[in-house]
Amino acid sequence: MSKIIVRGGRKLSGRVKVSGAKNAVLPIIAASILGEEGESVIHDAPPLDDVIVINKVLQSLGIQIDYKNETIRVRAQRIDTCEASYELVRKMRASFLVMGPLLARLGHARISLPGGCAIGTRPIDQHLKGFEAMGADIELGQGYIEARVRGKRLHGAKIYLDVASVGATENIMMAATLAEGTTIIENAAKEPEIVDLANYLNAMGAVIRGAGTGIIRIEGVERLRGAVHTVIPDRIEAGTYMIAAAITGGDLYIEGAIGDHLAPVISKLQEMGVTVDEDENGLRVRAGKALKSVDVKTLPYPGFPTDMQSQFMALMMVADGTGIVTETIFENRFMHVEQFVNMNGQIKVDGRTAVVSGNTKLKGAKVCATDLRAGAALVLAALAAEGDTEISGVHHIDRGYVELAERLRSVGADISRVEPEPIPETSVEPDLPIFAVQPTWA
Ligand SMILES: CC(=O)N[C@H]1[C@@H](OP(=O)(O)OP(=O)(O)OC[C@H]2O[C@@H](n3ccc(=O)[nH]c3=O)[C@H](O)[C@@H]2O)O[C@H](CO)[C@@H](O)[C@@H]1O
Numbered sequence: 001m002s003k004i005i006v007r008g009g010r011k012l013s014g015r016v017k018v019s020g021a022k023n024a025v026l027p028i029i030a031a032s033i034l035g036e037e038g039e040s041v042i043h044d045a046p047p048l049d050d051v052i053v054i055n056k057v058l059q060s061l062g063i064q065i066d067y068k069n070e071t072i073r074v075r076a077q078r079i080d081t082c083e084a085s086y087e088l089v090r091k092m093r094a095s096f097l098v099m100g101p102l103l104a105r106l107g108h109a110r111i112s113l114p115g116g117c118a119i120g121t122r123p124i125d126q127h128l129k130g131f132e133a134m135g136a137d138i139e140l141g142q143g144y145i146e147a148r149v150r151g152k153r154l155h156g157a158k159i160y161l162d163v164a165s166v167g168a169t170e171n172i173m174m175a176a177t178l179a180e181g182t183t184i185i186e187n188a189a190k191e192p193e194i195v196d197l198a199n200y201l202n203a204m205g206a207v208i209r210g211a212g213t214g215i216i217r218i219e220g221v222e223r224l225r226g227a228v229h230t231v232i233p234d235r236i237e238a239g240t241y242m243i244a245a246a247i248t249g250g251d252l253y254i255e256g257a258i259g260d261h262l263a264p265v266i267s268k269l270q271e272m273g274v275t276v277d278e279d280e281n282g283l284r285v286r287a288g289k290a291l292k293s294v295d296v297k298t299l300p301y302p303g304f305p306t307d308m309q310s311q312f313m314a315l316m317m318v319a320d321g322t323g324i325v326t327e328t329i330f331e332n333r334f335m336h337v338e339q340f341v342n343m344n345g346q347i348k349v350d351g352r353t354a355v356v357s358g359n360t361k362l363k364g365a366k367v368c369a370t371d372l373r374a375g376a377a378l379v380l381a382a383l384a385a386e387g388d389t390e391i392s393g394v395h396h397i398d399r400g401y402v403e404l405a406e407r408l409r410s411v412g413a414d415i416s417r418v419e420p421e422p423i424p425e426t427s428v429e430p431d432l433p434i435f436a437v438q439p440t441w442a
């Protein structure tokens, strides 16, 4: 198993560039299934394990994918099967995003149930409610969800989401592009990744209005064609580097970061005493002399992102005073706390609330990344800790960060990555992470 080793105590300074957004590129690749003509060319597709998995899902459907130099070319004229196997879907929850496009394009899809990852049960009832309202019959059995369109094609519908789910909004929006008539999604998620997906779909010939607001209106069209698109920068990766600057008392310019996408993170950092300056190419983040703690509550966009919660908690541990973190999106997203405590963190969890005592002298320890952002948060805490920290479970970090150790080292961190013994040539390819919790579709 790979490990990341960090010796804490170095101030970071310099420039670090963010990659294309993982959470934008995954639905965009899934949406390419809808292109009956021509080729899609997706630029700034980050070389992440999750991107490799979704590419494999499309390939397993018979779609042609070529991925070089952060550009993916997709030709989806021919689709051989409407079934996405357990072997691939178990590796990444977002694989379920192929359900909407397959249903719209072929009228039939059979997808393995996605697992809930360690951060919560993560049901998909809102995705299914949307497909049903658009005229699909849904059956569950043998670990698969099978959806079939009644009649010739999906039809438009008015769908109110009980929770403003990012994935459900994306899946329903993709399905609706080829439905007969108009679909309206109410209480839609407003994340920048939804807007990026809608822009791509519109470039393919779809007619979508209102993406980025709570009401999205999709007029169905007969067919879509491939399009050229550049993925937006990753706001969570950018936010992670912002905290790397703040937690080390450093000064980083984060190239590509978009201030508007990071408004709640910038605002909380400024409240703590961090200086954030924005220009058209990125954000400069300078730590103040003494940081003071704040309270943070995760909320759907434009609220504070749950994907930044653990990284922010790392910063709160070294700030002055006590701060409270409230996690409202996922019911089990405090697993990093136990690992922080191993590093001398003083944190008390009660249900969805964590009370974080500040002024902690963090100490290096052997810790384990339990999920993607928990892993990033451990790296951040390790940068501020006394002594060496050894982080295992690095495959989680590889799902969402391009060369995290290398990029941090380039701005002054004492960080290295230790790889396992090479795999003998005769072996099968290394396995990607599987989810910790049994599948659920409640
Ligand atoms: C690939 C991707 O983009 N992942 C992001 C996406 O995940 P994902 O799209 O899975 O997250 P959702 O927005 O769907 O989940 C938000 C909440 O809604 C609940 N829910 C969701 C769907 C459903 O049918 N029923 C239901 O109850 C979930 O359990 C969760 O409590 O948004 C999350 C919330 O910002 C982020 O943390 C993830 O990084």
Ligand SMILES: C=C(OP(=O)(O)O)C(=O)O
Pocket: 023, 093, 094, 117, 307, 372, 373, 400
């Ligand atoms: C939870 C995340 O991703 P996913 O939805 O792919 O598990 C994340 O990016 O922090």
